[in-house]
Amino acid sequence: xxxxxxxxxxxxxxxxxPIICSSINKIGFRMxxxxxxxxxxxxxxxxxxxAMQVLAxxxxxxxxxx
Numbered sequence: 001x002x003x004x005x006x007x008x009x010x011x012x013x014x015x016x017x018p019i020i021c022s023s024i025n026k027i028g029f030r031m032x033x034x035x036x037x038x039x040x041x042x043x044x045x046x047x048x049x050x051a052m053q054v055l056a057x058x059x060x061x062x063x064x065x066x
Contacts, residue, residue, distance in 0.1 A: 029056035
C-alpha cells in the first residue's frame with residue numbers, strides 16, 4: 001500500500017530491481033505518499049512495477065475502445 005516505502009525498505013536490505021505490486025491510478029486512491037511521489041519513483045527508481053486498482057475501486061471509468 002506504500003510503493004515508495006516498500007522500495008526503500010527492499011533496497012536497504014540489498015534487494016535490487018524488485019517486483020512491486022501497488023495501487024497506481026489517476027486520482028491517488030490508496031497511493032500512500034501521493035501521486036507525485038509515485039511518479040518520481042516510477043521515473044527515477046529501478047524496479048518492476050505492477051499496477052493494481054487502476055480504476056480506483058470503480059471511481060474511474062475505463063475509456064471505451066475506439
